[in-house]
Amino acid sequence: MEVFRYSQARTVEGAVRSGGAAGSSFIAGGTTLVDLMKLNVLQPRALVDINGLALDRVEPLPNGGLRIGAMVRNSDLANDATVRQKYAVLSEALLSGASPQLRNMATTGGNLLQKTRCYYFRDTNYACNKRQPGSGCSALDGFNRIHAVLGGSDHCIATHASDMAVAMMALEATVHTQGPKGERAIALDEFYLVPGDTPERENVLLPGELITHVTLPALASGTRSRYLKLRDRAQYEFALASSAVVVNVSGGRIERARIAFGGVGTKPWRSREAEHALEGQETSEEVFRRAAEAAMADAKPLKYNAFKIELAKRALVRTLKETTQAA
């Protein structure tokens, strides 16, 4: 671990000012950042601690939606009464992640910005374009079992690791920020970038731009939602494939569907193809399977991860069955 400066931000404005300095990084729960600093994967010259900011509340919005502060801990968000009742997919996704101890530390902002678990990224002995642009990608011809089948490029095929972000993608969340140029509201669908030839750029945040909160829109009454995560072991493991479903069913037909996948894409992967294949259709296994096929039509398997395509399809079919059978 390299030497670094440390300061505590008292206000959002102060955090943005300090966070904008070259080599600075915000630190929230530290569960991603400190790990990567110990491994010398990240070497910030200054840490700006944002734990003192008053961004730790979950509040209902006048329009029926929800406002989630960036410093709300993952366990608090998962157990919030409104989230459990109205946004079950989010609670389930959060509770499927990490361990209780980690969830007690991990924050909403930090979870959105957590780094990939690609083992070559985390090991400085290997070439990695994300860690060191232009050095190459060890995963392309390496052991790529955990890597992405959607959204990859010749420069990077790392998956995004967050479960929470997959649920938020299906809930059409908006990320709110404050940066050197003022406040911004960014649809989560436009927040993450696919790697292309700049895998080191993972999102649209500018240097020093702080996530202040996330908002979820109100859901129509009768909306049902669910998160299913498939992984190598039942606990304390990242997704090989996961699916988030938010649906409205009336008279046996799907009126509205929002679908996102985890574990298979280079970003939390919303599937408009699956949504189109579902909306207006009856709730049958045949329709669910067609939606799953549409979702994975552009998937590109690598040497070791082709199994993820069928796994993701089955995850979606099962999640749809479980979500709609009670409707």
Ligand SMILES: Cc1cc2nc3c(=O)[nH]c(=O)nc-3n(C[C@H](O)[C@H](O)[C@H](O)COP(=O)(O)OP(=O)(O)OC[C@H]3O[C@@H](n4cnc5c(N)ncnc54)[C@H](O)[C@@H]3O)c2cc1C
């Ligand atoms: C062993 C282990 C298992 C895990 N398993 C899972 C899992 O199964 N599923 C899953 O989804 N996650 C998992 N995680 C990841 C965990 O959810 C994240 O580490 C956590 O959510 C990150 O939040 P944090 O507050 O600790 O972020 P930090 O480590 O503090 O920060 C992460 C990044 O976000 C930036 N940042 C933080 N807050 C802000 C903000 N408000 N504005 C701008 N930038 C900000 C930091 O600068 C840093 O770059 C696991 C982690 C570990 C260590």
Ligand code: SF4
């Ligand atoms: S997949 Fe991405 S993160 Fe992994 S080694 Fe290749 S460039 Fe690095």
